[in-house]
Amino acid sequence: MQPCAISVRNVHKSYGKTKAVNGLSFVVSQAECFGLLGPNGAGKTTMMSMMYGKAERDSSPEGVIDVLGFDPQYNPLNVRHLLGVVPQDDNLDGELNVYQNLSLFAKFYGLSGSAAKTSIERLIETMELTDKKRSKIRELSGGMSRRLIIARALLNDPKILILDEPTTGLDPQVRHMIWDTLRLMKKNGITILLSTHYMEEAFQLCDNLIIMHKGEKVIEGRPRQLLDQSIEKYVLDIINKEHEDRIRGYLNSPSIRADISKETLHLYSNHIDALKEIACLLEPGDFFLRAANLEDLFIKATGRALDDPA
Protein backbone atom coordinates (compact mmCIF):
# COMPACT_ATOMS: atom_id res chain seq x y z
CA MET A 1 0.00 0.00 0.00
CA GLN A 2 1.32 3.41 -1.04
CA PRO A 3 1.39 6.15 1.63
CA CYS A 4 -1.72 8.26 1.42
CA ALA A 5 -1.78 11.68 -0.19
CA ILE A 6 -5.31 12.69 0.71
CA SER A 7 -7.46 11.45 3.51
CA VAL A 8 -11.05 12.56 3.95
CA ARG A 9 -13.05 11.38 6.93
CA ASN A 10 -16.66 12.01 7.78
CA VAL A 11 -16.84 15.38 6.07
CA HIS A 12 -20.07 17.34 5.96
CA LYS A 13 -20.82 20.54 4.11
CA SER A 14 -24.13 22.36 4.05
CA TYR A 15 -25.25 25.50 2.28
CA GLY A 16 -28.18 26.69 4.33
CA LYS A 17 -30.51 23.73 4.47
CA THR A 18 -28.94 21.94 1.51
CA LYS A 19 -26.45 19.23 2.38
CA ALA A 20 -23.88 19.33 -0.42
CA VAL A 21 -21.57 16.74 1.15
CA ASN A 22 -22.92 14.32 3.71
CA GLY A 23 -20.50 12.27 5.80
CA LEU A 24 -18.04 11.56 3.01
CA SER A 25 -14.88 9.51 3.61
CA PHE A 26 -12.18 8.25 1.23
CA VAL A 27 -8.43 7.87 0.97
CA VAL A 28 -6.26 8.66 -2.04
CA SER A 29 -2.89 6.90 -2.21
CA GLN A 30 0.17 8.62 -3.54
CA ALA A 31 0.66 8.53 -7.31
CA GLU A 32 -2.74 7.05 -8.02
CA CYS A 33 -5.55 8.52 -10.04
CA PHE A 34 -8.69 8.72 -7.96
CA GLY A 35 -12.07 9.47 -9.47
CA LEU A 36 -15.01 11.31 -7.95
CA LEU A 37 -18.01 10.32 -10.01
CA GLY A 38 -21.57 11.40 -9.70
CA PRO A 39 -24.35 13.28 -11.40
CA ASN A 40 -24.52 17.08 -11.37
CA GLY A 41 -25.17 18.30 -7.87
CA ALA A 42 -23.69 15.20 -6.23
CA GLY A 43 -21.19 17.32 -4.29
CA LYS A 44 -18.05 16.65 -6.33
CA THR A 45 -17.09 20.29 -6.83
CA THR A 46 -17.82 21.16 -3.20
CA MET A 47 -15.60 18.28 -2.06
CA MET A 48 -12.79 19.43 -4.33
CA SER A 49 -13.09 23.05 -3.16
CA MET A 50 -12.68 21.88 0.42
CA MET A 51 -9.41 20.18 -0.61
CA TYR A 52 -7.65 23.49 -1.14
CA GLY A 53 -9.49 25.74 1.28
CA LYS A 54 -11.79 27.38 -1.24
CA ALA A 55 -14.70 26.03 0.76
CA GLU A 56 -14.84 25.21 4.46
CA ARG A 57 -16.43 22.06 5.83
CA ASP A 58 -19.05 22.18 8.57
CA SER A 59 -17.26 22.32 11.87
CA SER A 60 -17.32 19.00 13.66
CA PRO A 61 -14.62 17.19 15.63
CA GLU A 62 -15.07 14.04 13.52
CA GLY A 63 -14.67 15.76 10.17
CA VAL A 64 -11.10 15.53 8.88
CA ILE A 65 -9.42 16.51 5.63
CA ASP A 66 -5.72 15.84 5.37
CA VAL A 67 -3.81 16.79 2.23
CA LEU A 68 -0.12 15.83 2.38
CA GLY A 69 -0.14 16.33 6.12
CA PHE A 70 -1.93 19.69 6.07
CA ASP A 71 -5.51 20.64 6.86
CA PRO A 72 -6.53 22.90 3.96
CA GLN A 73 -8.96 24.80 6.17
CA TYR A 74 -6.21 25.98 8.50
CA ASN A 75 -3.13 25.81 6.28
CA PRO A 76 -4.50 26.73 2.86
CA LEU A 77 -1.24 28.22 1.64
CA ASN A 78 0.78 25.09 2.39
CA VAL A 79 -1.74 23.00 0.54
CA ARG A 80 -2.15 25.36 -2.41
CA HIS A 81 1.59 25.49 -2.86
CA LEU A 82 1.73 21.72 -3.35
CA LEU A 83 -1.41 21.45 -5.45
CA GLY A 84 -2.41 22.21 -9.00
CA VAL A 85 -6.09 22.98 -9.50
CA VAL A 86 -8.03 22.74 -12.75
CA PRO A 87 -11.45 24.20 -11.97
CA GLN A 88 -14.66 23.40 -13.78
CA ASP A 89 -15.15 26.98 -15.02
CA ASP A 90 -12.48 28.71 -17.02
CA ASN A 91 -11.10 31.38 -14.72
CA LEU A 92 -8.17 32.55 -16.78
CA ASP A 93 -7.25 36.22 -16.55
CA GLY A 94 -8.95 37.64 -19.65
CA GLU A 95 -6.99 40.87 -19.38
CA LEU A 96 -3.69 39.08 -19.94
CA ASN A 97 -2.42 36.93 -22.81
CA VAL A 98 -1.47 33.25 -22.69
CA TYR A 99 2.13 33.78 -21.67
CA GLN A 100 1.26 36.47 -19.12
CA ASN A 101 -1.33 34.23 -17.49
CA LEU A 102 1.37 31.67 -16.85
CA SER A 103 4.04 34.15 -15.78
CA LEU A 104 1.60 35.70 -13.29
CA PHE A 105 0.98 32.33 -11.68
CA ALA A 106 4.71 31.63 -11.70
CA LYS A 107 4.99 34.77 -9.56
CA PHE A 108 2.25 33.52 -7.25
CA TYR A 109 4.29 30.35 -6.72
CA GLY A 110 7.47 32.34 -6.10
CA LEU A 111 9.12 31.22 -9.33
CA SER A 112 11.04 33.93 -11.08
CA GLY A 113 13.67 34.68 -13.67
CA SER A 114 14.99 31.95 -15.89
CA ALA A 115 13.47 29.12 -13.81
CA ALA A 116 9.99 30.55 -14.40
CA LYS A 117 10.70 31.17 -18.07
CA THR A 118 11.95 27.61 -18.62
CA SER A 119 8.88 26.05 -16.96
CA ILE A 120 6.50 28.28 -18.86
CA GLU A 121 8.11 27.58 -22.24
CA ARG A 122 8.17 23.85 -21.53
CA LEU A 123 4.49 23.76 -20.53
CA ILE A 124 3.40 25.87 -23.50
CA GLU A 125 5.12 23.34 -25.71
CA THR A 126 3.74 20.28 -23.89
CA MET A 127 0.20 21.62 -24.05
CA GLU A 128 0.65 22.51 -27.75
CA LEU A 129 0.02 26.21 -27.32
CA THR A 130 3.21 27.51 -28.95
CA ASP A 131 1.33 29.30 -31.76
CA LYS A 132 -0.95 30.99 -29.23
CA LYS A 133 1.73 32.24 -26.86
CA ARG A 134 0.87 35.92 -27.36
CA SER A 135 -2.85 35.44 -27.97
CA LYS A 136 -5.57 37.00 -25.88
CA ILE A 137 -7.65 34.59 -23.80
CA ARG A 138 -10.84 35.34 -25.74
CA GLU A 139 -9.13 34.26 -28.96
CA LEU A 140 -8.65 30.73 -27.60
CA SER A 141 -11.00 27.84 -28.33
CA GLY A 142 -12.52 25.90 -25.45
CA GLY A 143 -9.89 23.19 -25.83
CA MET A 144 -7.02 25.67 -25.82
CA SER A 145 -8.31 27.42 -22.68
CA ARG A 146 -8.56 24.07 -20.95
CA ARG A 147 -5.01 23.15 -21.95
CA LEU A 148 -3.79 26.52 -20.69
CA ILE A 149 -5.52 25.99 -17.34
CA ILE A 150 -3.86 22.59 -17.06
CA ALA A 151 -0.50 24.15 -17.90
CA ARG A 152 -1.14 26.74 -15.19
CA ALA A 153 -1.91 24.00 -12.66
CA LEU A 154 1.35 22.22 -13.52
CA LEU A 155 3.61 25.27 -13.17
CA ASN A 156 4.82 24.56 -9.68
CA ASP A 157 5.42 20.80 -10.21
CA PRO A 158 2.46 19.91 -7.99
CA LYS A 159 2.41 16.79 -5.85
CA ILE A 160 -1.33 16.53 -6.40
CA LEU A 161 -3.38 17.59 -9.37
CA ILE A 162 -7.07 18.29 -8.78
CA LEU A 163 -9.22 18.35 -11.90
CA ASP A 164 -12.91 19.18 -11.80
CA GLU A 165 -14.54 17.79 -14.94
CA PRO A 166 -11.51 18.64 -17.05
CA THR A 167 -12.86 17.41 -20.39
CA THR A 168 -16.50 18.49 -20.27
CA GLY A 169 -17.50 20.03 -23.58
CA LEU A 170 -14.28 19.19 -25.39
CA ASP A 171 -13.82 17.37 -28.70
CA PRO A 172 -12.36 13.85 -28.72
CA GLN A 173 -8.94 15.01 -29.94
CA VAL A 174 -8.43 17.36 -27.02
CA ARG A 175 -9.94 14.87 -24.60
CA HIS A 176 -7.47 12.18 -25.65
CA MET A 177 -4.60 14.63 -25.51
CA ILE A 178 -5.58 15.57 -21.95
CA TRP A 179 -5.87 11.90 -21.00
CA ASP A 180 -2.37 11.30 -22.33
CA THR A 181 -1.06 14.24 -20.33
CA LEU A 182 -2.66 12.90 -17.17
CA ARG A 183 -1.24 9.43 -17.75
CA LEU A 184 2.19 10.96 -18.11
CA MET A 185 1.71 12.94 -14.90
CA LYS A 186 0.75 9.77 -13.08
CA LYS A 187 3.87 8.06 -14.38
CA ASN A 188 5.86 10.95 -12.94
CA GLY A 189 4.41 10.21 -9.52
CA ILE A 190 1.77 12.94 -9.36
CA THR A 191 -1.38 12.04 -7.47
CA ILE A 192 -4.50 12.88 -9.44
CA LEU A 193 -7.96 13.58 -8.10
CA LEU A 194 -10.41 13.75 -10.96
CA SER A 195 -14.11 14.42 -11.05
CA THR A 196 -16.08 13.49 -14.09
CA HIS A 197 -19.39 12.19 -15.23
CA TYR A 198 -17.89 10.57 -18.30
CA MET A 199 -17.62 6.93 -17.36
CA GLU A 200 -15.20 6.19 -20.14
CA GLU A 201 -12.88 8.84 -18.76
CA ALA A 202 -12.99 7.27 -15.32
CA PHE A 203 -12.43 3.81 -16.80
CA GLN A 204 -9.47 5.02 -18.87
CA LEU A 205 -7.71 6.90 -16.10
CA CYS A 206 -8.77 5.99 -12.59
CA ASP A 207 -7.14 3.39 -10.37
CA ASN A 208 -9.84 3.85 -7.78
CA LEU A 209 -13.09 5.69 -7.76
CA ILE A 210 -16.13 6.50 -5.73
CA ILE A 211 -19.58 7.22 -7.06
CA MET A 212 -21.32 10.00 -5.16
CA HIS A 213 -25.00 10.71 -4.99
CA LYS A 214 -26.61 13.58 -3.07
CA GLY A 215 -23.41 14.21 -1.14
CA GLU A 216 -22.92 10.61 -0.11
CA LYS A 217 -20.65 7.84 -1.28
CA VAL A 218 -22.70 5.06 -2.82
CA ILE A 219 -19.99 2.84 -4.28
CA GLU A 220 -16.21 2.60 -4.01
CA GLY A 221 -13.65 0.43 -5.73
CA ARG A 222 -11.41 -0.21 -8.70
CA PRO A 223 -13.18 0.22 -12.04
CA ARG A 224 -12.51 -3.37 -13.21
CA GLN A 225 -13.45 -4.87 -9.91
CA LEU A 226 -16.64 -2.83 -9.74
CA LEU A 227 -17.61 -4.03 -13.19
CA ASP A 228 -16.98 -7.62 -12.14
CA GLN A 229 -18.76 -7.41 -8.83
CA SER A 230 -21.34 -4.69 -8.79
CA ILE A 231 -23.12 -4.98 -12.10
CA GLU A 232 -24.42 -7.77 -14.33
CA LYS A 233 -22.15 -8.73 -17.21
CA TYR A 234 -24.48 -8.04 -20.13
CA VAL A 235 -27.14 -5.59 -21.13
CA LEU A 236 -29.88 -5.75 -23.68
CA ASP A 237 -30.85 -2.20 -24.59
CA ILE A 238 -34.28 -2.12 -26.15
CA ILE A 239 -34.52 1.23 -27.84
CA ASN A 240 -37.95 0.75 -29.33
CA LYS A 241 -40.58 -0.45 -26.90
CA GLU A 242 -43.22 -0.97 -29.59
CA HIS A 243 -43.02 -4.76 -29.27
CA GLU A 244 -42.62 -4.80 -25.52
CA ASP A 245 -45.66 -7.05 -25.11
CA ARG A 246 -43.82 -9.90 -26.90
CA ILE A 247 -41.28 -10.14 -24.11
CA ARG A 248 -43.33 -9.17 -21.08
CA GLY A 249 -43.23 -12.71 -19.73
CA TYR A 250 -39.43 -12.58 -19.41
CA LEU A 251 -39.22 -9.42 -17.36
CA ASN A 252 -39.88 -11.16 -14.08
CA SER A 253 -37.29 -13.88 -14.59
CA PRO A 254 -34.93 -14.10 -11.58
CA SER A 255 -31.82 -13.98 -13.78
CA ILE A 256 -32.86 -10.69 -15.34
CA ARG A 257 -33.00 -7.19 -13.88
CA ALA A 258 -35.18 -4.77 -15.82
CA ASP A 259 -34.61 -1.02 -15.81
CA ILE A 260 -37.47 0.80 -17.44
CA SER A 261 -37.21 4.39 -18.57
CA LYS A 262 -39.61 6.52 -20.57
CA GLU A 263 -38.71 5.43 -24.08
CA THR A 264 -36.34 2.55 -23.54
CA LEU A 265 -35.99 -0.69 -21.65
CA HIS A 266 -32.73 -2.11 -20.34
CA LEU A 267 -32.39 -5.74 -19.31
CA TYR A 268 -29.35 -6.74 -17.27
CA SER A 269 -28.18 -10.28 -16.80
CA ASN A 270 -25.08 -12.39 -16.20
CA HIS A 271 -26.35 -14.93 -18.73
CA ILE A 272 -25.96 -13.79 -22.26
CA ASP A 273 -28.10 -16.66 -23.55
CA ALA A 274 -31.11 -15.46 -21.58
CA LEU A 275 -30.78 -12.04 -23.19
CA LYS A 276 -30.22 -13.54 -26.64
CA GLU A 277 -33.41 -15.51 -26.28
CA ILE A 278 -35.35 -12.30 -25.62
CA ALA A 279 -33.61 -10.49 -28.43
CA CYS A 280 -34.85 -13.14 -30.89
CA LEU A 281 -38.41 -12.03 -30.22
CA LEU A 282 -37.68 -8.42 -31.17
CA GLU A 283 -37.30 -6.75 -34.56
CA PRO A 284 -33.70 -6.24 -35.66
CA GLY A 285 -32.69 -2.63 -35.09
CA ASP A 286 -34.87 -2.31 -32.01
CA PHE A 287 -32.17 -3.52 -29.65
CA PHE A 288 -28.44 -3.72 -28.83
CA LEU A 289 -26.88 -6.55 -26.92
CA ARG A 290 -23.61 -5.52 -25.29
CA ALA A 291 -21.30 -5.90 -22.30
CA ALA A 292 -22.17 -3.78 -19.28
CA ASN A 293 -19.94 -0.79 -18.61
CA LEU A 294 -19.35 1.77 -15.87
CA GLU A 295 -22.17 3.92 -17.16
CA ASP A 296 -24.60 1.13 -16.39
CA LEU A 297 -23.13 0.90 -12.92
CA PHE A 298 -23.39 4.66 -12.54
CA ILE A 299 -27.07 4.60 -13.48
CA LYS A 300 -27.66 1.65 -11.19
CA ALA A 301 -26.00 3.46 -8.30
CA THR A 302 -27.49 6.90 -8.80
CA GLY A 303 -30.81 6.22 -10.49
CA ARG A 304 -32.29 7.78 -13.58
CA ALA A 305 -33.83 10.82 -11.94
CA LEU A 306 -32.35 14.17 -12.92
CA ASP A 307 -30.64 15.78 -9.96
CA ASP A 308 -29.46 18.90 -11.65
CA PRO A 309 -30.62 21.65 -9.33
CA ALA A 310 -30.73 24.14 -12.23
Added chain:
Amino acid sequence: MTTLHNSDGNKAYPSLAMRLYSVWYRHMRVYRSNLLSNGLPPFLEPLIFLAGIGLGLGKYVPSFGNVPYVGFLAMGLPITTAMMTASFECTFGTFINIEFNKVYDGMLAAPISVNNLIIGEILWAGTKGFFFAFAVVVVAAPFGIIPLPRGLIMPFIGFITGLMFASLSLLVTSFVKTISFFNFYFTGFLSPMFFLSGVVFPVAELPGPLRYAAEVLPLTHPVRLSRAICLGQLRPALLFDVLYITAFIALFGYLALKRLRRRLID
Protein backbone atom coordinates in the same frame (compact mmCIF):
# COMPACT_ATOMS: atom_id res chain seq x y z
CA MET B 1 13.87 35.13 -5.24
CA THR B 2 12.50 34.16 -1.86
CA THR B 3 11.63 30.54 -2.43
CA LEU B 4 12.67 28.77 0.74
CA HIS B 5 13.19 25.08 1.25
CA ASN B 6 12.23 23.41 4.47
CA SER B 7 13.81 20.32 5.94
CA ASP B 8 11.97 17.60 4.02
CA GLY B 9 12.62 19.24 0.68
CA ASN B 10 9.11 20.58 0.21
CA LYS B 11 9.22 24.07 -1.17
CA ALA B 12 7.71 26.61 1.21
CA TYR B 13 5.22 29.07 -0.18
CA PRO B 14 6.39 32.63 -0.92
CA SER B 15 6.71 35.19 1.87
CA LEU B 16 3.91 37.62 2.77
CA ALA B 17 5.68 40.51 1.04
CA MET B 18 6.05 38.46 -2.14
CA ARG B 19 2.41 37.40 -2.06
CA LEU B 20 1.19 40.97 -1.65
CA TYR B 21 3.58 42.11 -4.33
CA SER B 22 2.37 39.48 -6.78
CA VAL B 23 -1.28 40.48 -6.30
CA TRP B 24 -0.31 44.13 -6.74
CA TYR B 25 1.75 43.13 -9.77
CA ARG B 26 -1.27 41.47 -11.38
CA HIS B 27 -3.26 44.69 -11.23
CA MET B 28 -0.35 46.79 -12.39
CA ARG B 29 0.23 44.41 -15.29
CA VAL B 30 -3.40 44.61 -16.38
CA TYR B 31 -3.36 48.40 -16.06
CA ARG B 32 -0.17 48.64 -18.06
CA SER B 33 -1.45 46.42 -20.85
CA ASN B 34 -3.79 49.25 -21.92
CA LEU B 35 -1.30 52.02 -21.30
CA LEU B 36 -2.74 54.63 -23.63
CA SER B 37 -6.38 54.36 -22.60
CA ASN B 38 -5.46 54.02 -18.93
CA GLY B 39 -2.56 56.44 -18.72
CA LEU B 40 -3.75 59.44 -20.71
CA PRO B 41 -7.09 60.40 -19.08
CA PRO B 42 -5.52 61.10 -15.65
CA PHE B 43 -3.59 63.93 -17.34
CA LEU B 44 -6.34 65.15 -19.66
CA GLU B 45 -9.08 65.31 -17.07
CA PRO B 46 -7.48 67.84 -14.69
CA LEU B 47 -6.33 69.86 -17.69
CA ILE B 48 -9.89 70.24 -18.94
CA PHE B 49 -11.23 70.80 -15.45
CA LEU B 50 -8.71 73.44 -14.48
CA ALA B 51 -8.94 75.17 -17.85
CA GLY B 52 -12.71 75.37 -17.51
CA ILE B 53 -12.51 76.75 -13.99
CA GLY B 54 -9.48 78.96 -14.51
CA LEU B 55 -10.66 80.53 -17.77
CA GLY B 56 -14.36 80.64 -16.99
CA LEU B 57 -15.82 80.20 -13.54
CA GLY B 58 -12.73 81.42 -11.69
CA LYS B 59 -13.32 85.02 -12.83
CA TYR B 60 -16.58 85.19 -10.94
CA VAL B 61 -15.32 83.66 -7.70
CA PRO B 62 -13.31 85.75 -5.24
CA SER B 63 -9.93 84.55 -3.96
CA PHE B 64 -9.66 82.78 -0.63
CA GLY B 65 -7.11 84.83 1.26
CA ASN B 66 -4.28 85.25 -1.20
CA VAL B 67 -5.07 82.04 -3.09
CA PRO B 68 -6.97 82.50 -6.37
CA TYR B 69 -9.97 80.23 -6.74
CA VAL B 70 -8.41 77.99 -9.36
CA GLY B 71 -5.47 77.42 -6.99
CA PHE B 72 -7.81 76.63 -4.11
CA LEU B 73 -9.55 74.05 -6.25
CA ALA B 74 -6.30 72.64 -7.64
CA MET B 75 -5.10 71.75 -4.16
CA GLY B 76 -8.14 69.55 -3.56
CA LEU B 77 -8.33 68.03 -7.00
CA PRO B 78 -5.49 65.49 -6.65
CA ILE B 79 -7.29 64.09 -3.62
CA THR B 80 -10.74 63.79 -5.21
CA THR B 81 -9.17 62.20 -8.29
CA ALA B 82 -7.42 59.67 -6.06
CA MET B 83 -10.72 59.02 -4.31
CA MET B 84 -12.55 58.40 -7.57
CA THR B 85 -9.97 56.10 -9.12
CA ALA B 86 -9.65 53.99 -5.97
CA SER B 87 -13.42 53.79 -5.67
CA PHE B 88 -13.89 52.67 -9.27
CA GLU B 89 -11.14 50.09 -8.89
CA CYS B 90 -12.61 48.57 -5.74
CA THR B 91 -16.27 48.60 -6.77
CA PHE B 92 -16.74 47.81 -10.46
CA GLY B 93 -13.25 46.38 -10.84
CA THR B 94 -13.41 44.08 -7.83
CA PHE B 95 -16.99 43.04 -8.50
CA ILE B 96 -16.06 41.95 -12.03
CA ASN B 97 -13.06 40.00 -10.75
CA ILE B 98 -15.20 38.20 -8.19
CA GLU B 99 -18.47 37.64 -10.01
CA PHE B 100 -17.97 37.79 -13.75
CA ASN B 101 -14.57 36.60 -14.83
CA LYS B 102 -13.77 34.62 -11.68
CA VAL B 103 -10.18 35.84 -11.68
CA TYR B 104 -10.12 35.81 -7.89
CA ASP B 105 -11.29 32.21 -7.80
CA GLY B 106 -8.33 31.33 -9.97
CA MET B 107 -5.91 33.21 -7.75
CA LEU B 108 -7.22 31.44 -4.66
CA ALA B 109 -6.04 28.14 -6.10
CA ALA B 110 -2.47 29.48 -5.96
CA PRO B 111 -0.77 30.09 -2.59
CA ILE B 112 -2.56 33.42 -2.11
CA SER B 113 -4.92 33.91 0.83
CA VAL B 114 -8.11 35.96 0.78
CA ASN B 115 -6.39 38.54 2.99
CA ASN B 116 -3.44 38.74 0.59
CA LEU B 117 -5.87 39.23 -2.26
CA ILE B 118 -7.79 42.05 -0.59
CA ILE B 119 -4.79 43.85 0.90
CA GLY B 120 -2.96 43.59 -2.42
CA GLU B 121 -5.99 45.15 -4.07
CA ILE B 122 -6.10 47.98 -1.51
CA LEU B 123 -2.39 48.67 -2.05
CA TRP B 124 -2.94 48.76 -5.78
CA ALA B 125 -5.81 51.24 -5.38
CA GLY B 126 -3.46 53.35 -3.25
CA THR B 127 -0.89 53.20 -6.04
CA LYS B 128 -3.48 54.40 -8.53
CA GLY B 129 -4.37 57.20 -6.12
CA PHE B 130 -0.69 58.16 -6.08
CA PHE B 131 -0.45 58.13 -9.85
CA PHE B 132 -3.66 60.07 -10.46
CA ALA B 133 -2.75 62.72 -7.88
CA PHE B 134 0.70 62.94 -9.44
CA ALA B 135 -0.91 63.53 -12.85
CA VAL B 136 -2.89 66.46 -11.47
CA VAL B 137 0.25 67.96 -9.95
CA VAL B 138 2.10 67.55 -13.25
CA VAL B 139 -0.68 69.34 -15.11
CA ALA B 140 -1.28 72.10 -12.57
CA ALA B 141 2.26 72.91 -11.39
CA PRO B 142 3.47 74.56 -14.65
CA PHE B 143 0.65 77.12 -14.31
CA GLY B 144 1.89 77.94 -10.84
CA ILE B 145 -1.40 76.95 -9.23
CA ILE B 146 0.11 74.14 -7.18
CA PRO B 147 3.21 75.37 -5.38
CA LEU B 148 6.38 73.33 -5.80
CA PRO B 149 8.15 71.60 -4.19
CA ARG B 150 5.51 71.36 -1.46
CA GLY B 151 2.96 70.10 -4.00
CA LEU B 152 5.07 66.97 -4.46
CA ILE B 153 3.65 65.65 -1.19
CA MET B 154 0.24 65.40 -2.83
CA PRO B 155 0.78 62.07 -4.60
CA PHE B 156 1.57 60.58 -1.19
CA ILE B 157 -1.66 61.91 0.25
CA GLY B 158 -3.28 60.58 -2.92
CA PHE B 159 -1.88 57.17 -1.97
CA ILE B 160 -3.38 57.38 1.53
CA THR B 161 -6.69 58.60 0.08
CA GLY B 162 -6.59 55.60 -2.26
CA LEU B 163 -6.21 53.27 0.72
CA MET B 164 -9.15 54.94 2.49
CA PHE B 165 -11.58 54.70 -0.37
CA ALA B 166 -10.38 51.26 -1.43
CA SER B 167 -11.24 49.97 2.05
CA LEU B 168 -14.63 51.65 2.09
CA SER B 169 -15.45 50.64 -1.49
CA LEU B 170 -14.52 47.01 -0.86
CA LEU B 171 -16.85 46.96 2.10
CA VAL B 172 -19.61 48.36 -0.11
CA THR B 173 -18.79 45.77 -2.77
CA SER B 174 -19.14 42.98 -0.22
CA PHE B 175 -22.84 43.85 0.09
CA VAL B 176 -23.57 44.32 -3.59
CA LYS B 177 -25.43 41.63 -5.54
CA THR B 178 -25.97 43.45 -8.83
CA ILE B 179 -23.44 45.75 -10.39
CA SER B 180 -25.87 48.65 -11.01
CA PHE B 181 -26.19 49.10 -7.26
CA PHE B 182 -22.87 50.96 -7.31
CA ASN B 183 -24.72 53.92 -8.85
CA PHE B 184 -26.13 54.65 -5.40
CA TYR B 185 -22.67 54.74 -3.93
CA PHE B 186 -21.29 57.05 -6.59
CA THR B 187 -24.17 59.48 -7.08
CA GLY B 188 -25.57 59.15 -3.58
CA PHE B 189 -22.39 59.32 -1.54
CA LEU B 190 -19.17 60.16 -3.37
CA SER B 191 -20.49 62.96 -5.58
CA PRO B 192 -22.26 64.90 -2.78
CA MET B 193 -19.17 64.49 -0.64
CA PHE B 194 -17.19 66.28 -3.33
CA PHE B 195 -19.19 69.44 -2.57
CA LEU B 196 -19.26 69.11 1.20
CA SER B 197 -15.66 68.25 2.03
CA GLY B 198 -13.90 71.51 1.46
CA VAL B 199 -12.87 70.80 -2.12
CA VAL B 200 -14.88 73.48 -3.95
CA PHE B 201 -15.28 75.87 -1.00
CA PRO B 202 -13.92 75.90 2.56
CA VAL B 203 -15.74 73.75 5.14
CA ALA B 204 -15.93 76.87 7.35
CA GLU B 205 -18.40 78.38 4.87
CA LEU B 206 -20.95 75.65 5.59
CA PRO B 207 -23.85 76.49 7.94
CA GLY B 208 -23.36 75.32 11.56
CA PRO B 209 -24.56 71.70 11.78
CA LEU B 210 -23.34 70.86 8.28
CA ARG B 211 -19.88 71.94 9.34
CA TYR B 212 -19.83 69.11 11.88
CA ALA B 213 -21.27 66.73 9.33
CA ALA B 214 -18.37 67.59 7.04
CA GLU B 215 -15.96 66.47 9.77
CA VAL B 216 -17.54 63.01 9.68
CA LEU B 217 -17.06 62.66 5.92
CA PRO B 218 -13.84 60.88 5.00
CA LEU B 219 -12.86 63.14 2.10
CA THR B 220 -12.64 66.25 4.32
CA HIS B 221 -9.52 65.03 6.10
CA PRO B 222 -7.08 64.24 3.32
CA VAL B 223 -8.23 67.40 1.50
CA ARG B 224 -7.49 69.54 4.55
CA LEU B 225 -4.15 67.82 5.02
CA SER B 226 -3.17 68.27 1.42
CA ARG B 227 -4.10 71.96 1.30
CA ALA B 228 -2.38 72.73 4.60
CA ILE B 229 0.84 71.11 3.42
CA CYS B 230 0.67 72.88 0.06
CA LEU B 231 0.23 76.25 1.71
CA GLY B 232 2.81 75.51 4.40
CA GLN B 233 0.21 75.92 7.14
CA LEU B 234 1.10 72.98 9.36
CA ARG B 235 -0.70 73.08 12.71
CA PRO B 236 -1.32 70.62 15.56
CA ALA B 237 -5.04 70.28 14.70
CA LEU B 238 -3.98 68.36 11.59
CA LEU B 239 -3.05 65.45 13.85
CA PHE B 240 -6.77 64.88 14.23
CA ASP B 241 -7.03 64.42 10.46
CA VAL B 242 -4.11 61.98 10.48
CA LEU B 243 -5.74 60.05 13.29
CA TYR B 244 -9.09 59.97 11.49
CA ILE B 245 -7.46 58.69 8.30
CA THR B 246 -5.53 55.96 10.11
CA ALA B 247 -8.56 54.77 12.04
CA PHE B 248 -10.71 54.88 8.90
CA ILE B 249 -8.35 52.67 6.91
CA ALA B 250 -7.96 50.23 9.81
CA LEU B 251 -11.69 49.95 10.53
CA PHE B 252 -13.03 49.74 6.99
CA GLY B 253 -10.11 47.62 5.83
CA TYR B 254 -10.83 45.15 8.60
CA LEU B 255 -14.57 45.03 7.88
CA ALA B 256 -13.95 44.61 4.16
CA LEU B 257 -11.60 41.69 4.82
CA LYS B 258 -14.13 39.99 7.06
CA ARG B 259 -17.06 40.45 4.70
CA LEU B 260 -15.26 39.61 1.45
CA ARG B 261 -13.82 36.48 2.98
CA ARG B 262 -17.37 35.21 3.41
CA ARG B 263 -18.01 35.97 -0.22
CA LEU B 264 -14.87 34.32 -1.59
CA ILE B 265 -14.76 31.21 0.59
CA ASP B 266 -17.82 28.96 0.45
